[in-house]
Amino acid sequence: MGAPVAFDGLPAFDEAQWQVELISRRERLREIVHRAGCAAVVVFASPEHRQMFRYLTDFVPVIGDAWLIVSEQRQWAVTQFSWQIDESRAASGFEEWEAAYEPEDLVLDHVREALNGGSRIGVIGMQRLPHRMHVELSARAELVDLGPALERERRVKTPLEVALLQRACAVTDRMLDRARELAAEPVTELDIAAELSSVALRDAEGLSFESVVISGFEQASAIRRPTSRRLREGDTVLLDIGAQYRGYQADAGRSFVIGEPTAEQERYWAMVLEVAEELTALAVPGTPAHRFHDIYAERLRKEGFDLRHRIGHGIGLATSFEWPSFEAGAQDELVAGMTIAIEPGVYRAGMGNLKLEENLLVTEGAPLLLSHAPRHLAVG
Numbered sequence: 414m415g416a417p418v419a420f421d422g423l424p425a426f427d428e429a430q431w432q433v434e435l436i437s438r439r440e441r442l443r444e445i446v447h448r449a450g451c452a453a454v455v456v457f458a459s460p461e462h463r464q465m466f467r468y469l470t471d472f473v474p475v476i477g478d479a480w481l482i483v484s485e486q487r488q489w490a491v492t493q494f495s496w497q498i499d500e501s502r503a504a505s506g507f508e509e510w511e512a513a514y515e516p517e518d519l520v521l522d523h524v525r526e527a528l529n530g531g532s533r534i535g536v537i538g539m540q541r542l543p544h545r546m547h548v549e550l551s552a553r554a555e556l557v558d559l560g561p562a563l564e565r566e567r568r569v570k571t572p573l574e575v576a577l578l579q580r581a582c583a584v585t586d587r588m589l590d591r592a593r594e595l596a597a598e599p600v601t602e603l604d605i606a607a608e609l610s611s612v613a614l615r616d617a618e619g620l621s622f623e624s625v626v627i628s629g630f631e632q633a634s635a636i637r638r639p640t641s642r643r644l645r646e647g648d649t650v651l652l653d654i655g656a657q658y659r660g661y662q663a664d665a666g667r668s669f670v671i672g673e674p675t676a677e678q679e680r681y682w683a684m685v686l687e688v689a690e691e692l693t694a695l696a697v698p699g700t701p702a703h704r705f706h707d708i709y710a711e712r713l714r715k716e717g718f719d720l721r722h723r724i725g726h727g728i729g730l731a732t733s734f735e736w737p738s739f740e741a742g743a744q745d746e747l748v749a750g751m752t753i754a755i756e757p758g759v760y761r762a763g764m765g766n767l768k769l770e771e772n773l774l775v776t777e778g779a780p781l782l783l784s785h786a787p788r789h790l791a792v793g
Contacts, residue, residue, distance in 0.1 A: 421583045426576060426659075431471070432506045434573055438469055438566075442483060445535070445562045452531025454559055455524060455550065456481040457538035464730035465537050465560065467660045468567055472497075472504040478543075480520045484527035491516045491523070521549055528554055535559035567729065568736055569750035575774060577661035578728065578752055582772050582783040584617040584656035585663040589786035592626070592652050596671055597793045602626040602639035605652075613656040621655030621662035621732055630765035635721045635758060646672045649765025650792075653756075655732060664732040664754045665784040666770030669792045681716070681759045682767050682790050688712055688757040689769050692724065696753060696773050696780035702743035709757055710741070718759050725755040728772055751775040752783070 446454045458466035458479040466481055467473050470490060477493030488507060492498075495512035502510050513519045528534060534554040536542065542550075550556055570578070588609045595605050606624045613620045626639040628648045636653060644650065653666040668685075670678055692705050709724040727735030729752055737745050737753070747753075753775065758768025772783040 423579055423583065424576065426580075427573070431573055434571060435469070435471055435506055439483060439488060441566055442469060442563060443485060445559055445566070446483070447485075449533070449535055449557050449559060449562070451533045451535040451557055451559070452529060452554070453482060453484040453524070453527035454535035454537060455520070456483070457536070457542050457546070459538070459541045462538065462541055462734065464567075464660075464734065465563055467730050468563070470501070470505040471660070472501045473660070474501075478516070480516060482520065482523040482527050484529070487527070489523040489527075491520050517543075517546060517549070520546070521553075524550065524553065533557055537563055564736060568727070569748060570729065570752050570774075571750075574661065574729070575752070577659050578663065578772070578774075579783055581617060581621070581656050581658040581661050581663035582665065582785075584613060584658065585654060585665045585772075586784060586786040587616060588612045588654055588656060589652060589665065589667050592650075592654075592667075593669060593787070593792055596644055596650055596669065599643060601641050601643050602628055603641055606639040609654055617656040617658040619657060621657045621664055625651065625653035625666075627651040627766055631762060633721075633760035633762045634766055635760055635768065644671060646793075649678065649767060651758075651766040651768055653768065653770060660730050662728060662730065662732050663772055663784065664728055664770060665772055665786065666756060666758075666768050667786055667788065668758075668765075668767045668769065668790070670765070670790050671792050674790045675764070677764050678767065678790065681761075681764065684712070684716065685757050685759060685767055685769050686788060689755060689771060692755045692757065693771065693773060693780055693782070696747060696755070696775050698746070698748050698775065698777065700747045702737045702739050702745050702747070703741060705739040705755065706741050706743070713759070716759070718761065721758070721760055722756070724757060725753055728752050728754050747775050749775055749777045 463473040474492045480491040482489045489509045535557045537560045539558045605626045609624045628644045628650045648671045651668045655663040705724045725739040729735045756770035760766045774781040
């Protein structure tokens with residue numbers, strides 16, 4: 414992985430301590446398995462849902478599925494291609510990695526050894542388990558869904574995880590700054606998206622997700638892919654972007670206007686900022702997740718806007734799939750160490766699209782802002 418490197422004033426990353434943390438995660442997984450009365454656990458990772466696998470191995474393959482089998486004493490990992498075996502061994506800190514284009518029989522061999530006569534096996538990724546594997550595993554032992562238990566372990570971030578998210582957020586700030594610079598030039602949405610990818614690859618390890626770049630004010634839109642539309646005077650430009658570093662994903666957003674904002678745009682941008690400040694102040698231990706939704710939805714209703722998306726979600730080894738989800742009725746309470754994104758926005762044809770998204774760390778005191786790009790509306 415190379416020597417630790419400092420970035421934008423952040424502490425250098427401690428690779429040795431990171432390996433200690435990975436071992437600790439697998440030991441905590443074994444404790445979960447033991448409490449559930451299981452002999453072993455199978456972790457299944459599909460291409461769009463790999464965060465549990467990466468949490469335990471610090472690795473995901475470029476393409477294909479991946480499997481991790483963990484018993485009381487050993488662990489084995491199986492991918493579909495052998496190209497990255499050396500990389501996976503170095504990242505995870507253990508040697509038992511194999512590859513097979515059709516990996517099911519190899520996985521089942523390791524499951525048989527891991528069970529060692531046991532009658533219950535844990536599964537993480539149960540909802541996406543391939544049908545054949547569900548049938549084969551069920552024939553060998555009672556399946557126990559341990560995904561929720563490991564997901565609860567992942568909610569509170571360690572200092573090392575926070576450091577990785579800070580790096581991802583710092584790179585995302587650079588991306589947002591670069592987008593502002595480019596917006597003053599005769600560029601397309603795709604030009605901006607291409608440059609953002611370059612920044613993320615240079616300073617992190619790539620994008621958290623496809624960049625959202627929406628220009629113009631003719632249509633109300635909270636998310637879409639960038640197009641060849643060229644930016645012009647009077648446009649609103651909405652950005653929803655993120656860099657990922659060592660798997661940890663930032664998810665931040667800004668909006669701006671090319672030229673002088675209208676009075677309507679200024680008014681509603683001020684409202685977005687006001688809601689963001691109110692919700693940031695709520696990001697303290699004990700606040701139920703639904704409270705964020707309730708405040709946002711009521712403010713939109715008073716101002717005559719539709720609720721087009723939830724007000725926020727967790728961030729970590731994923732963005733939109735991370736706990737918590739700030740939705741109506743969500744009763745889970747925040748605790749110190751959680752990392753979240755809040756994203757108030759308003760969208761109206763004729764005015765444009767205005768959204769702010771910030772990343773936060775919940776602490777025992779006031780929340781810590783992880784994203785720091787400028788918020789001012791005018792460009793050029």
